[in-house]
Amino acid sequence: MAPKGKSRNEDLVQEDILQAVVIADSFNVRFGPITYKKPRTLLPLVNIPLIEYTFEALAASGVQEVFVFCCHLGDQVREHIKKSKWMQGGSPMTVTTLMSDSCLSMGDALREIDAKSLIRNDFILITGDLVSNMDISQVVKEHKARTHGKDKSSVMTLVYKVALPGHRTRSKEDDMFLVEEGGTGRLLYFQKSHDSRKIKIPMDIMLEHDDIISHNDLMDCHISVCSPVVPTLFTDNFDYQTRDDFVKGILVNEEIMGNKIHLSIIRDKYAARVSNMHTYDAISKDVITRWTYPLVPDLFGSNQSERIKYGRHNVYCSEDVTLSRGCELCQDVVVGSGTEIGSGSVVSGCVVGRNCKIGENVILRNSYLWDNVTVEDNCEIDTALLCSGVKVLNNVIIKKGVILAWEVVVGPDVTVPQGTQLMSEPQSDGFDDTESFGEDDMTTDNKISNGKEDSVQDTEKYGQRSKAYLYKPDVDSDNEEEGLVVDVTWGLSASDSEDHLSDNSEEDDDDSRKEQDVESDLEEGEPVDLESDDEDEDVVDSSLGFNPKACMMERNSAFYQELLDTFLRANSDKISDDNLILEINSLKHAYTVPIDQVIHSLPSTLIEMAAQELKIPISAEPQLLAAAKKNIEQYSSLLCYYIKNNETKLIAINGLGDFVIKHKDLQPRLPQFLNFLYDADVLSEQALFGWFESSNFSPGSNEALRHSFLKRLAQPFIKWLREAEEESSDDDDEEED
């Protein structure tokens, strides 16, 4: 580039350059074992690294200068960019890589960008895992028109895409509820909405604005057009970690700072972010079914070395693919170059990478096979992700939601259970330190917990010649929790993860049928054990399967007693909830118990407290139930303080479950206790259903047995809840005399 005249000309030139900042790190561990070796932005989506989609979208929007901000495994990103076409002559944009190992969040990245004062103009802020065919420059124009026109205080324009609830590309994690000012597109209110039964809008918004639009029909595209002041705002407010923090901060401080945020809603273009396995799956399908045109395999994926043909039923094949006689590519299939597929194999809804070897009579359904994967004969793989270099030996069945990370070997002759995540090396501390950046509390938990975890290679489970270690994203908390995360993110069809909406998932989905099979197996096979176990004294250890003690969260009994006393005292002294919370927190520190245990203990404490108040032993007396109900209602806000998200709700349910397992009398009363918590708005339908449906146990394990036992106890309540859900909303305000 020729150096331009320095003085006055410079302003003019700068005015023209459209800049973009790409954050090439997600700062979370949604991809579990996969991002251990490769940063998320380089994961192949339909055989092309994600970041290429992002660059293509930027180039198509006329962006001239791109800053790529890398943290985790940033070297790989830099290497990739160096070799890519964007660094060669003729590239429409200049790409600059910024490396930082110290950044823990998007906020840090922007603060660093501010420190380097790279931004001179309105810029596009996106993540490196975006797939889009929209023209972002239109949004930039809108934004400029606003900032130069009447709304000078607009600092950010967020891009959202219309996607009705239940849309498959909509990520559960990203579900949010927005309020927009009618006519101006100004954002008035923002709330992450997943797992809340009710959405509340502050009354002021209704009173101050005559025309507002409430949106539950939007999907966050994670594209934002920012004014140059945005990095400075991040610097000024060092507590902003994510863009959500920023948006919330701007909205809250609107009156003081006078900054505004606007929305841009797209309807007919495509833009979505690969933020977890669920969206990876959905977006891959969207690419194959050409929603992202022109970013489709035959156009975007073809280059000098590889030419991809587009055939009927969305079957894409490279030219040098070897298809044996009798193998069948049904529909929505992409096969990379150099891949061989053996005879009798059936492939549908799959992406197969380069140089893969698929044996004979293999069934591949809705799965993703990256490069150099070997699948030997007679395997069956359904809805799984196999990273590069994975070997699946003969006669292996891989169930839904399985992730096999780099170079894992499984088999022969095994079944990999649903939702398993395997990696080829034992999980190590180092991995976690680099990977989990502590974006949210869940990942922070990981960091602490993973250290203790000793992963053992289980050749029995995963086959004689296997090289596989179980990856546990969340070992400290109960299994249900993990199960929920996996289930919600991936592995089940849309209708399943929308369980709280539909009640028909029981029969017609083969997945839940399997689940039921497992359940009924258990019930048929070991009912005697279960019963005998329960009929014994509650302390008894059973050597058979279901061992109430072993799977319960270890309780610090001293802490528990102290907690109970605290509640009793609080009740008699009328201590306010706020002070009680302080006391509980200090107890937690005094006994050094994790927060999970506090939550685990809370519901049962309230029940025991009822018993102590009435001076009766814990039994199923109606008066005890009534007192427990009263206590739960009284402390509902306190419970809500601790039990606020899905994970904590599950812990609470399990805590209650453990309690009733211990007190045999109360076992039939579990539904009522759940109902009390539900009525007090502590538990949501979604959490209850989520708990009820969670299935991520190794069959036969203590947890699985306990869960199915509790499930049976809770069955009437869940059933009632499903039916009552339809009624619930109008019951609230039913006008009875």
Place this chain on the structure above:
Amino acid sequence: MSNPGDWTAVIMAGGSGSRMTDLTNQCPKALLPVGRFPMIWYPIRSLEKAGFSDIIIITRQSWQDQIHSALSVDTGSIGARLEMVGIPDSEDWGTADSLRHIADRIRTTALFVSCDLISDCKLSDLMLIHRKYNSSLTVILSQLPSSILAETPVPGFKSKQKNSAAEKISIGFESSNMDHVLYWKAQIDMEDEFVFFTRKFLDRFPCTRLQSTWADCHAYLINKSVIRYLKERPNISSLQGELLPLVVQKQMSMYVRDRPKEDADMASPGSDVRVGKKKDLVDFVAESESDLTNSVKFLSLTSDSFGLSEDSPQKDLVRCYAYRQTSGFCVRANTVAAYFEACKQMPRLIGTFWNNKKKEALLNVPESTTIKPKSQVGADCMLGESVTIGEKVSVKKSVIGKHCKIADKVRITNSVIMDHVTIQDSCNIINCIIADSANIGDKCELNNCIIGHNQSIPTMSKHTNEVVSNVSQMMEVFLE
């Protein structure tokens, strides 16, 4: 009956006009003159134009004769058969109570209009919307005429002038179909810190537009099923305040075929929600459809709302829609300000209420009027019959009733003068309402005033922002 679709038209004329007592202490609200006709004449004409020929008028028993005679005297243009239904004076009945009173006479759908609805909108459009969506309840909404609410000074006390701003209603419409009403809440009821939406609501109606710029015109089309429901709930007394928000909300309730029996296990506290529950609105609506229609809907795979996997037409039994009037004139003359505005608009609008357009020119200044030379009567004025106007009189933007005598050099601007009023020489009247048979002395200066029925204003008086009325009203003046 020759009403369209065997529908029943009902005019609610029982209101006392409690928000404009300065004017209504002498005469029922329904009979306050607006232009040349009593207020109730206008909704009758609107209904006639929509094709109704049988109209029920609900009013207080003591007013029946008064209204009857008022309507039979000078309004030969009404062709519809009017039937008076009296409600007891002693009871303070709300609109819903009155509706229950005549519920049995409604066969299919009832169109309720308040007697103070003065609008040039077509009721037939409202009816079209109702039919199009097979709605349970349909309302007319009009864009709040901001001119009335804000700028024009209103006759009477300043303190009384902060009027209907507080009556704003937040109304939610489905974004993709703005006729569909999803949310209804008067802002005056919004005391909590937050407004709640259930997830179920948000999943069914993901995008809702909430606007508070609409005014409810108190014209409702109500289905028989809703009326049957209303009959069973005697505690609902107001249509707008109670029934309407309820129906809007009940759209979310789902019709449960063959309600399942309670689980024996679940007979615990908290689970008895449904035990002994009354028949809900949705049950009434479902009943009103034939079994066959129900079965068809139940089995049908199609749905109005696209994209929601579990959504079935089953849920759309209760429906509430609105006809949103964006142009034209629509006012509920239930406050002094609105009444005043309606009167002043009448010279322009009267034509829309007549069948025959030719008469329009004659109407504003009838032949029986006597106007002496050098007087000016603006084209935006309306004079009643037998009005006498003296020399050098200037009348602008005003409405003058029958048999008024206006002496020389009087200037009347922006005012409403009712029947039989005498105004002596050289008065200057700006922005006033002067009620029947008032007598204004020489050289009075009246500004933003309301002069009550039969009042005499002495010579040379000056009044600004006052209400001159009978004794009890004067007390009020004094206190304030």
